Amino acid sequence: VKVTVVGLGLIGASVAKALQGHAEITGIDRDTGTIEKALREGVISRGGSDLSLAQGSDAVVIALPVGNIVDAARGLLPHLSPDALVTDTGSTKAHIVRDIETFWPCFVGSHPIAGKENPGYSASQAILFAGRMCIITPGAHARGDCIRRAEQLWEACGSKVTVMDPVKHDELMAVISHMPHLLSFASMGLAGDLHVHRSLLGAGFRDFTRIAASDPVMWRDIFLDNKKPILELLDGYVRELGALRKIIDSGDAAGLEEKLRTYSTIRRDLYEDNR
Amino acid sequence: VKVTVVGLGLIGASVAKALQGHAEITGIDRDTGTIEKALREGVISRGGSDLSLAQGSDAVVIALPVGNIVDAARGLLPHLSPDALVTDTGSTKAHIVRDIETFWPCFVGSHPIAGKENPGYSASQAILFAGRMCIITPGAHARGDCIRRAEQLWEACGSKVTVMDPVKHDELMAVISHMPHLLSFASMGLAGDLHVHRSLLGAGFRDFTRIAASDPVMWRDIFLDNKKPILELLDGYVRELGALRKIIDSGDAAGLEEKLRTYSTIRRDLYEDNR
Numbered sequence: 001v002k003v004t005v006v007g008l009g010l011i012g013a014s015v016a017k018a019l020q021g022h023a024e025i026t027g028i029d030r031d032t033g034t035i036e037k038a039l040r041e042g043v044i045s046r047g048g049s050d051l052s053l054a055q056g057s058d059a060v061v062i063a064l065p066v067g068n069i070v071d072a073a074r075g076l077l078p079h080l081s082p083d084a085l086v087t088d089t090g091s092t093k094a095h096i097v098r099d100i101e102t103f104w105p106c107f108v109g110s111h112p113i114a115g116k117e118n119p120g121y122s123a124s125q126a127i128l129f130a131g132r133m134c135i136i137t138p139g140a141h142a143r144g145d146c147i148r149r150a151e152q153l154w155e156a157c158g159s160k161v162t163v164m165d166p167v168k169h170d171e172l173m174a175v176i177s178h179m180p181h182l183l184s185f186a187s188m189g190l191a192g193d194l195h196v197h198r199s200l201l202g203a204g205f206r207d208f209t210r211i212a213a214s215d216p217v218m219w220r221d222i223f224l225d226n227k228k229p230i231l232e233l234l235d236g237y238v239r240e241l242g243a244l245r246k247i248i249d250s251g252d253a254a255g256l257e258e259k260l261r262t263y264s265t266i267r268r269d270l271y272e273d274n275r
Numbered sequence: 276v277k278v279t280v281v282g283l284g285l286i287g288a289s290v291a292k293a294l295q296g297h298a299e300i301t302g303i304d305r306d307t308g309t310i311e312k313a314l315r316e317g318v319i320s321r322g323g324s325d326l327s328l329a330q331g332s333d334a335v336v337i338a339l340p341v342g343n344i345v346d347a348a349r350g351l352l353p354h355l356s357p358d359a360l361v362t363d364t365g366s367t368k369a370h371i372v373r374d375i376e377t378f379w380p381c382f383v384g385s386h387p388i389a390g391k392e393n394p395g396y397s398a399s400q401a402i403l404f405a406g407r408m409c410i411i412t413p414g415a416h417a418r419g420d421c422i423r424r425a426e427q428l429w430e431a432c433g434s435k436v437t438v439m440d441p442v443k444h445d446e447l448m449a450v451i452s453h454m455p456h457l458l459s460f461a462s463m464g465l466a467g468d469l470h471v472h473r474s475l476l477g478a479g480f481r482d483f484t485r486i487a488a489s490d491p492v493m494w495r496d497i498f499l500d501n502k503k504p505i506l507e508l509l510d511g512y513v514r515e516l517g518a519l520r521k522i523i524d525s526g527d528a529a530g531l532e533e534k535l536r537t538y539s540t541i542r543r544d545l546y547e548d549n550r
Contacts, residue, residue: 067528113477133475162475175465176476180483182519183458188538189515190450190508194545200408200437201451201545202388207482208455213542216535223523223531233465234520238513240464244457245509248498253342256498260491263463267488270470271481 002026003153004054005044005061006072008034010116011089012063013124016043018157020126026053034121055079059153061110062088066221070099077103085149091173091218092225093137093166101139108150109137109166111173112159119215127158134159137166174229179237181219182230184212277301278428279329280319280336281347283309285391286364287338288399291318293432295401301328309396330354334428336385337363341496345374352378360424366448366493367500368412368441376414383425384412384441386448387434394490402433409434412441449504454512456494457505459487 003023005012008031016025016038027044028051029035035047046053054060054076062072069088076086087110090096097109112134116123134154138147151161164172187209194201223230247255278298280287283306291300291313302319303326304310310322321328329335329351337347344363351361362385365371372384387409391398409429413422426436439447462484469476498505522530 113475115477115479135475160474172472172475176469176472176480179465180462180480183462183516184479184483185535185538186512186515186519187455187458188541190454190511191541191545194451197447197451198545199435200388200410200447202390204390204459204486205451205455206546207485208459209542209545210482211479212538213546214539216532216539219535220528220532224526224528227523227526231520231524234516236465237461238516240461241458241509241513244461245506248502249506251499251502253495253499257491257495260460260494263460263487264489264491266463266466267484270466270473270476270484271488 001059002057003059003061004028004057005063006051006054006076007063008038008044008047008121008124009063010119010121010123010128011112011114012061013038013043013121014114014126014128015061015063015089015157017124017126018129019153022156023059026057028053037121051075052079054084056081057084059085059087059149061153062086062090064088064090065218066090066092066096066225067217068221069096073100073104073107082106085146085153087150087153091177091222092170093135094170095225097137097139097166101141105141106143106146107139108142108146109139110150110154111135111137111169112154112157114159119218129154130158132159134161135169136161136163137169138163139166170226171229174226174233178222178226178230179233181211181214182223182234183237184209185214185219188212276334277332278334278336279303279332280338281326281329281351282338283313283319283322283396283399284338285394285396285398285403286387286389287336288313288318288396289389289401289403290336290338290364290432292399292401293404294428297431298334301332303328312396326350327354329359331356332359334360334362334424336428337361337365339363339365340493341365341367341371341500343496344371348375348379348382357381360421360428362425362428366452366497367445368410369445370500372412372414372441376416380416381418381421382414383417383421384414385425385429386410386412386444387429387432389434394493404429405433407434409436410444411436411438412444413438414441445501446504449501449508453497453501453505454508456486456489457498457509458512459484460489460494463487 001023004026006028008029025044027047038044086107093109100107114132276298279301281303283304300319302322313319361382368384375382389407
């Protein structure tokens with residue numbers, strides 16, 4: 001099987017590493033240094049910056065920031081045989097699936113739930129997807145055989161695959177990923193002077209703000225692409241903060257305890273007390 | 276040296292365990308079962324629910340929720356010799372120090388920066404404070420010898436001690452601890468239906484929401500006690516979210532990237548890229 005990976009960052013290079021032994025990998029990246037490194041380390045067997053290198057591939061994985069995925073798919077079009085599976089790894093799916101399925105019948109969107117704050121080739125690892133979920137989001141017109149091949153590709157990477165409607169995927173991700181990132185990012189707006197007190201930062205601060213170190217370009221694209229659900233949730237969150245503000249300001253101890261107990265119970269139930 | 280610990284929860288019982296071999300420990304707790312367990316395990320050598328048990332102590336550590344500390348100190352008063360050091364472990368300090376120093380000349384507030392979400396005696400451990408910071412907050416009239424004894428007590432627990440003005444302490448803690456807890460708690464207001472998607476929750480969600488499982492009573496007291504700095508920061512945070520909302524809604528990619536880059540840089544600088 002010949003697989004082309006477009007974008008050898010954390011996710012793309014991890015796909016290439018995970019598929020070692022399962023497929024012959026071509027890597028496409030605009031950064032020559034990364035291509036050379038990946039060739040030297042045997043992560044890819046062919047590579048370069050030109051999309052025409054994808055010619056002859058059975059499957060193409062586009063592992064680029066959300067804002068560049070549709071353009072890359074369009075650029076690959078002339079080089080692919082009609083049966084080539086195209087998939088991507090973007091964290092949003094509705095727009096991407098809607099756009100690409102208009103011009104590529106064998107496209108199936110994917111979202112591997114894996115990642116780290118450290119981006120880039122050097123952070124990639126073969127086991128990044130092992131035992132982790134990958135959400136496959138076929139469009140309304142996706143071919144059944146292409147869906148099955150996308151599932152097999154992610155299973156070969158070690159993922160557990162689940163299928164979801166692209167719009168439903170984006171609404172869910174707004175809650176479980178996009179909002180936490182937005183809120184953690186924004187908390188840094190209060191933290192400008194903290195470096196002098198670095199030694200006093202506890203585990204709570206460290207974990208709450210960990211995702212505020214995430215990649216600005218990747219998250220710019222996600223927030224803009226999934227604007228509607230995110231802004232609705234943001235408004236709901238600000239309302240929640242407003243209610244809390246009122247309770248704290250009025251000194252309503254019983255009301256505050258009840259609120260906090262509800263929050264704490266929801267969190268504990270989600271992880272069944274296993275944090 | 277005789278030390279009495281009032282409240283054998285996570286922090287109090289960890290103090291008792293950390294001082295093994297350095298002091299003879301009396302434990303006071305309203306829960307008879309906890310006292311019996313602590314006696315059986317040799318964590319305390321004497322114990323019960325009555326504050327009069329503190330009689331003859333060289334030092335008393337009040338490890339109760341913030342809202343109960345001043346009352347406990349008042350209740351201990353008749354049983355202590357005038358030279359007995361009294362300290363506490365509350366996460367807020369301004370009100371507590373101001374109140375207790377009016378009636379106890381040898382009081383020095385303390386705040387060990389250590390903790391876990393799992394509360395209670397069973398989560399306590401001798402090494403909880405090892406290598407962690409403890410902030411000592413003497414009031415304006417604190418006796419120098421009492422400050423030194425408070426430092427020695429925490430050093431005996433393994434802490435690194437730093438001294439800070441109580442009001443300054445509360446303002447700093449509002450930023451690095453109270454706000455992250457409030458914001459993480461409130462995010463559970465959006466998470467009520469997530470249990471069906473439990474398998475899709477990633478590391479970002481897990482870490483961002485970890486502190487939302489914290490103890491409701493402890494945090495009720497902290498939020499109410501440190502109301503002023505917290506509400507000011509809350510207002511600032513809501514303004515920050517409002518600015519972000521506007522940028523996302525208008526589709527201003529350059530403006531959004533700049534914001535996110537600033538946040539990400541602040542976070543990376545705080546931990547010098549070591550997350």
